[in-house]
Amino acid sequence: MPKQSKIYIKEWLAIKPYHKQVKTDSYYLGLCNKVKDALVLANSDIDGIGLYSSDIDLISCLLVSYFEDIISETNIWTTFVRLHDKMYGKKLPFYHMHEYFEKEINEQDIAFLLWYFIYIFTKEIEDKPFNKYTIIAASKVMEIFDDEYEFAPENKDLKKTYSLDETETDYYEVRKFIDKIAFNTYLFFPDTGMELIRQTENLIEEKNAESEENLASMMNELRDTLLFNLNTKLLSLKANEWAAEILGKQHASYYDLKSVGNKFRSYFLIESEDNDNIILEHIATRQLFSVTKKSIDFLQLFKSKGSVVLMGMANWKGEWWFSGISVFISNDRTSRLIKDERESITSKKEIPLTKEEKEINTEILHKQEKVFLQLNKDRRISFVKTSKLDDYLHNFIKSYNISIGQSGKAPKTKTGIKVGDIDETVVVFFNQKTGIELAYVPNAFPAKENSDFDKYKSNKDTFNLLTTYQISTELANYCIDNYKDKLSFFNTDFGKLILENSDFLLRFWKGRSYHSKP
Structure with a gap:
């Protein structure tokens, strides 16, 4: 086997929640190179799995980070195992747990992490957790970790990094902590961390004509937005939820961390102020927001009543905090902007729904569901030709309007779907959480x-139904619940594996869209 290039400290630090080398890093870097040799050797034993050298370098660092996490008791991996056990009654997906030692290194952990990392880098969804490479590589890496287990040093700096003061009330300090979890923690770096890198690179390419200052502001806003909007492939949780669980229920900020967020950006009118807050009116909905002055360094800019500002905010401990960017709109643009915002349905949807609005939406969906079931003989699903889809939806809207006492007239529905040479069949499903899909x-x-x-064509469609994020979890589950015994897909080894781990994999594949919302 030819001599492999080494992994250097820069690559190791790239996935750390700190950027200055600490004393234990040299030891773990040496371990990365041992693991890399083992992964390359395992790859040479079989035909290979299509990983680039740079992928193997990163996977080596990620696996050693798992080992470091266990040794240093930073509670990243154990949190995932605990939550998976709580949700599904078993420590991990896929693997048998006859011999599994909590809070210690396990070969099943390594095999699962290899499956997860390889999927991220290759997108080989059908690459089963029991393929030859995963089993061989996990065994070789486990041998290395087993030999080092008694002697590996605890990284006290890492443990300190993953702690939050019990008395912390500053949103920005909390945001820094959540940021480390989302973008610089080994378990999520290949997922949310690399997504941030990809979107940042795209932003730089698209906005290369902007000044450095403007581009820096855009990059900060992007990071701030992704921080609260991305769901991890593992269990489809947000970074603030992971942060809370890593600290544990005993931490004073556990419940506040679980609920922090509702980050959004929109246009506001400056209304007034009191001793503690700046009062802003959300232009599209006329709803008032009190933004704590603790979060604003440039208060003098908010003295001008009637001025318009584009800004982001997030809720922390029952207060709205400025979060992201703020851009003040020139006076010559405000009249037109206010008019457009008042009429914008998109802008009205930018702010979090109130409890009353959620209840109204739920009631509307219940009424729509009743009409849909009446039209479809109590079936939640219908199959409609593309050429007839507009008429089908028009009839539904007309029937719904009649049911709520409005005119039977309805605007002619146009889906925008073009009928090609083949008149395709569309699945029309009533989702109790979102309506017609x-x-x-x-x-x-x-x-x-x-x-x-x-x-x-059944296997292909079933596979797409399960893995495509644009298709809801509810429709995927409807298929599993009603047709799994009639579909050949679920008789394959891969299909059986999906059935055994269906919710975990739906969360993994669908990400944020796993959680359907109106």
């Missing part, structure tokens, strides 16, 4: 009403 996966539903079901 359309999906082009008819061959995942072998219903007697689906006359165009094609068993030869």
Whole structure:
């Protein structure tokens, strides 16, 4: 086997929540190179799995970070295992747990992490957790960790980094802590950390004509937005939820961390101020927001009543804090902007729904569901040709309007879907959380009403139904609950593995869209 290039300290520090080398880093860097040799050797024993050298370098660092986490008791991995056990009654997906030692290194941990990391880098979804490379590589890495377990040094700096003062009330200090979890923690770096890198690179490319100052502001806003909006592939949780769980329920800020967020950015009118807050009116909805002065360094800019500002804010401990960027709009643009914002449906949806608004939405969905079921003989799903879809939806809207005492008239519905040479079948599903949903996966539903079901296209449609984030969790589960025994896909080894771990994998594949919202 040819001599491999070494992994250097810069690569190791790239996935750390700190950037200055600490005394234990040299030891763990040496371990990274041992693990790399083992991964390369395992790859040479079989045909290979399509990993680049740089991928193997990063995977080596990530696996050693898992080992460092266990040794240093930083509670990252143990939190994932605990939550998975709480949700599914077993420590990990896929693997048997006959011999599993909590808070210690385990070969099953390494195998699962290899599956997870390899998926991230190759997108080989069907690459089973039991493939030859995963098993061989996990065994070789476990041998290394086992030999080092008694002698590995605890990284006290790392443990300190993953702590938060019990008395901390400053939103910005809390945000820094959450940021470390989201973007610089080994378990999430290949997922949310690399997503931040990708989107930042795209932003720089798109906005290369901007000044350095403007570009820096845009990058900060992007990071701030992703921090509160991204869900991890593992368990589909947000970074603030992971932060809370890593600290544990015994921490004074646990429940505040779980609820921090509702970060959004929109246009506001400056209304007034009191001793503690700046009062802003959300232009689109006319709703008032009190933003704590603790979060604003440039208070003099908020003295001008009637001025318009584009700004972000997030809720922490029951207070709204400035978060992200703020841009004051020139006076010559405010009149037109206010008019446009008042009429903008998109802008009205930017702010978090109140409890009353959520209840109204739920009631509307209940009424729509009743009409849908009446029109479809109590079936939650229907199969409609593309050429007839506009008429189908128009009839639904008309029937709904009649049911709530409005005119039977309804605007002519146009989906914008063009009918090609083949008049395709569309799955129309009523999702109790979002309303009517359309999906082009008819061959995942072998219903007697689906006359165009094609068993030869069934595996592809079923696979797309499960893995495509644009298709809801509810529709995927409807398929599993009602048709799993009639679909050949679920008789394959891969299909059986999905059924055994369906919710975990739906969270993994669908990410943020796992949580359907109106």
